[in-house]
Amino acid sequence: MxxxxxxxxxxxxxxxxxxxxxxxxxxxxxxxxxxxxxxxxxxxxxxxxxxxxxxxDETSFTVNLERLLEKQYKLNEVIIVPTLGKDFDMVEYEISKAAVYYLLNNLKTVHLIGLTWGKALWRFTKELPFQEHNHLCIVPLCGGIGSSGLEIHSNAVVFEMAQHFSCEYLQLYAPAITRSFELKQQLSKMSVISTILDKGSNVDLAVVGIGDMTPSGTLRKLGYLKETELLYLKKVGAVGDIGCMYYDRDGNEIDSDFNKKVVGVSLNTLRQIPNVVGIAYGIQKKEAVLGALRGNYINTLVIDSELASLLHTEG
Missing domain, CATH: 1.10.10 (Arc Repressor Mutant, subunit A)
Structure with a gap:
């Protein structure tokens, strides 16, 4: 079967x-x-x-929509999971399985894989099969130290993937968001951190989550983003983030103190990675995904059918 x-x-x-x-x-x-x-x-x-x-078959509808979105946004590939009659947990599970299937079929020429963080990445790595891919090395694309939500931090999801693939991995021993820009600069100059960031800038393939601006978003929910900071970012036009780096509806990086405190691969560097796979689900992600697509941060997209329909209508 x-x-x-x-x-x-x-x-x-x-x-x-x-x-x-x-x-x-x-x-x-x-x-x-x-x-x-x-x-x-x-x-x-x-x-x-x-x-x-x-x-x-219902799949034929999603395939047609996939092809439309690929042409509309000039993407390598779009993978859509049908949502009709499914609850959120099932959609989340099937999105993760679809992303895993895509990854496993695109490992032949890949040696360095970069991961950001978040619930979508955590679910994705949990669905990976236990297979030996010892030619791989997994790298975090943003800092991964903190006191909340440890299982979804970049270092944790990197370790999870490496365990499933029996391969090498690197860890970034720095917080995703520092107290100040000056501290971020100091940390970034340390060889133990700059070496990992350099590796992250040169990965063959990246898998990233796409954050939105809702109060229930991961950064806000875990306390890494204050309510006042969220309101300010919305005021200056932020619609979403990748790896804690916020951008506007046209995909331009937001010039904010928050972005300047992030330890990780920049949005501009993300554009240079050969294949960036974005995972997103839920209609609340529409503006965030649109901004990411307009900014050319994503090459391959794994999404649910409701979100896909909105992207096609409003793109």
């Missing part, structure tokens, strides 16, 4: 071949694989009778 993630991928290939009229060679180029692999996928879809009914 096909896993849901593999079925969705096969239907995407069928859609590109039979609906969009792309050749197997063109599809192979889009997936960064050989023609032979695409041929095998089409044959596998035929073996499972997917060709006969994929037009009627």
């Amino acid at each position: 096909l896993e849901a993630e593999e079925k969705a991928e096969l239907i995407k290939v069928l859609n590109m071949h039979f609906i969009e009229g792309l050749t197997q060679s063109q599809i192979a180029k889009a997936f960064h694989v050989s023609n032979t692999i695409i041929s095998r996928k089409i044959n596998k879809a035929r073996d499972y009778n997917l060709i006969d009914y994929f037009f009627k």
